[in-house]
Amino acid sequence: MSAVAVTTQPKRDLLAAAWSFVRHHVLTLYSFLFFAYLLLPIAIVIAFSFNHPTGKFNYTWQGFTWDNWKYWDGVPGIRSAVVLSLEIALLASLIATILGTLIALALVRYGFRGRAATNILIFLPLSTPEIVLGASLLTLFLNLNVVFGFWTILIAHVMFCISFAVVTVKARLIGFDRHLEEAAMDLGANEWATFRKVTLPLIAPAILAALLLCFAISIDDFVVTYFNSGSSTTFPLFVWGAARVGAPPQVNVIGTAIFGVAVIGMVVNVLVQMRRERAAAAA
Amino acid sequence: MGYFHRHRQFTPYLLLAPGILWLSVFFVVPLGFLAYQSLQSGNFDIGYSFTWAWGNYWDALRNYHGQFIRSLEYAGIATVLALFLSYPVAYWIAFRGGRWKNLLLLFIVAPFFVTYLIRTLAWETILADHGTVVHTLQHLHVLGAGGRLLATSTAVVTGITYNFLPFMALPLYVSLEQIDQRLLEAAQDLYASRWKAFVRVTLPLSLPGIVAGTLLTFIPAAGDFINAQLLGAPQNHMIGNVIQSKFLELTDYPAAASMSFILMAAILVAVALYARAVGTEQLTGAAV
Numbered sequence: 407m408s409a410v411a412v413t414t415q416p417k418r419d420l421l422a423a424a425w426s427f428v429r430h431h432v433l434t435l436y437s438f439l440f441f442a443y444l445l446l447p448i449a450i451v452i453a454f455s456f457n458h459p460t461g462k463f464n465y466t467w468q469g470f471t472w473d474n475w476k477y478w479d480g481v482p483g484i485r486s487a488v489v490l491s492l493e494i495a496l497l498a499s500l501i502a503t504i505l506g507t508l509i510a511l512a513l514v515r516y517g518f519r520g521r522a523a524t525n526i527l528i529f530l531p532l533s534t535p536e537i538v539l540g541a542s543l544l545t546l547f548l549n550l551n552v553v554f555g556f557w558t559i560l561i562a563h564v565m566f567c568i569s570f571a572v573v574t575v576k577a578r579l580i581g582f583d584r585h586l587e588e589a590a591m592d593l594g595a596n597e598w599a600t601f602r603k604v605t606l607p608l609i610a611p612a613i614l615a616a617l618l619l620c621f622a623i624s625i626d627d628f629v630v631t632y633f634n635s636g637s638s639t640t641f642p643l644f645v646w647g648a649a650r651v652g653a654p655p656q657v658n659v660i661g662t663a664i665f666g667v668a669v670i671g672m673v674v675n676v677l678v679q680m681r682r683e684r685a686a687a688a689a
Numbered sequence: 690m691g692y693f694h695r696h697r698q699f700t701p702y703l704l705l706a707p708g709i710l711w712l713s714v715f716f717v718v719p720l721g722f723l724a725y726q727s728l729q730s731g732n733f734d735i736g737y738s739f740t741w742a743w744g745n746y747w748d749a750l751r752n753y754h755g756q757f758i759r760s761l762e763y764a765g766i767a768t769v770l771a772l773f774l775s776y777p778v779a780y781w782i783a784f785r786g787g788r789w790k791n792l793l794l795l796f797i798v799a800p801f802f803v804t805y806l807i808r809t810l811a812w813e814t815i816l817a818d819h820g821t822v823v824h825t826l827q828h829l830h831v832l833g834a835g836g837r838l839l840a841t842s843t844a845v846v847t848g849i850t851y852n853f854l855p856f857m858a859l860p861l862y863v864s865l866e867q868i869d870q871r872l873l874e875a876a877q878d879l880y881a882s883r884w885k886a887f888v889r890v891t892l893p894l895s896l897p898g899i900v901a902g903t904l905l906t907f908i909p910a911a912g913d914f915i916n917a918q919l920l921g922a923p924q925n926h927m928i929g930n931v932i933q934s935k936f937l938e939l940t941d942y943p944a945a946a947s948m949s950f951i952l953m954a955a956i957l958v959a960v961a962l963y964a965r966a967v968g969t970e971q972l973t974g975a976a977v
Contacts, residue, residue: 509709
């Protein structure tokens with residue numbers, strides 16, 4: 407064996423090993439790249455919430471500061487926009503979830519004339535582009551001379567949230583064991599008591615999921631709100647207005663805060679699910 | 690027994706009434722008003738009157754067919770990109786995710802937790818003229834010396850693809866997750882190569898996810914105007930930008946209303962064509 411071969415052999419092995427590693431884990435490596443791509447804009451949003459912009463443009467990194475977080479409402483209009491968004495999201499998710507749960511109960515529990523039509527009516531808003539939803543509602547309000555503002559935004563948000571609530575609660579109701587309710591009735595509970603004491607607690611997780619989903623969709627909505635807000639400004643509308651002249655870092659602060667709350671909620675949800683599954687496996 | 694028991698046949702209608710009423714008054718009726726508005730003539734100052742003005746539709750098509758075609762084109766490209774980008778990852782989570790599946794799915798939906806407009810603005814930062822991406826591409830001579838990404842169709846399609854990606858990835862994951870792994874083992878036992886097992890077993894079984902993901906991505910993408918507004922130049926504007934400005938800036942309601950209907954019709958036709966293509970493919974797949 408020559409000296410050259412001795413020195414190159416381990417190198418070639420290393421290369422071969424690396425190649426075989428890449429070949430066997432190409433999917434894993436790709437997935438990590440994909441996650442990096444998904445998370446990159448989020449990282450930028452978070453990072454720029456700590457930026458110390460010198461001009462009015464928050465596009466290039468200038469230096470670290472806590473000020474944007476300390477003075478999150480230091481930009482005129484941002485506080486009222488955030489408050490309006492929270493109010494609308496809270497009310498809209500509450501109303502839409504109640505209406506949606508009732509529809510889901512009717513659809514899963516009862517056979518009735520018009521069931522197919524109801525299903526279509528639920529499905530249609532989900533498959534209509536948002537701009538058409540917003541534009542048609544705007545036309546209605548214009549023709550009826552309705553004053554645009556809080557109520558038109560709320561009406562719009564409940565409208566596009568209902569279908570999401572129905573779909574979410576329905577999924578849970580379909581896998582529901584009706585024997586539990588029959589048992590309660592056999593034991594003398596009337597329908598209302600059965601609903602309150604048996605059905606409701608069992609579908610509570612789905613109702614909570616619907617609430618959270620509607621809240622998230624409502625607080626993020628731009629298009630439909632833009633068409634039906636008049637001079638009221640929700641947080642996404644504020645961002646839109648600010649983007650034309652250069653969005654201040656406070657926008658990133660609120661964006662980061664919403665992201666943080668959502669992630670914490672989801673992680674808690676995943677952990678609770680995992681624990682429940684483990685408990686179920688142990689039982 | 691209680692009231693509900695005695696009047697069982699009414700119960701479902703009582704449950705439905707409030708929600709269905711809401712959807713009827715604020716979703717169905719408005720579509721009627723939109724149709725009515727689209728056939729009116731006049732202008733904002735003298736008022737509009739209903740005259741069966743079908744000309745609005747012809748005018749919309751004549752003046753803005755470019756934007757209509759561009760909307761379908763951008764949405765189509767973004768949908769295909771999203772499909773190819775997210776299929777391998779959905780596959781990886783479904784088959785290799787193990788006990789981390791739920792956590793990995795959290796990564797997929799993470800973009801949805803950041804306000805839509807803010808994440809689009811983040812892309813504005815990433816693609817900015819003096820940013821790392823542009824510099825790297827200039828260095829590699831992919832872009833010319835003064836070349837830019839912002840205000841190009843590439844930027845708009847990039848934004849749309851990113852913004853609607855979870856709509857594609859989630860249904861793909863759901864359909865892949867339901868596949869019985871024993872079918873793949875059987876295919877390999879019968880000497881199918883891994884690639885052949887994928888093409889003949891996994892891919893057809895994941896078709897419902899592909900169809901659902903494609904529709905969920907394409908429909909909102911075709912009506913989008915935010916990406917074109919924030920990342921594109923006027924020559925990249927989509928029909929959503931025109932509808933938006935006609936409604937809210939120019940108060941030309943009949944024109945905007947007719948464009949909304951043309952957009953809906955165009956999406957329906959695209960979806961129908963797609964459904965037919967997928968349907969026939971499924972038929973030939975079953976025949977082989």
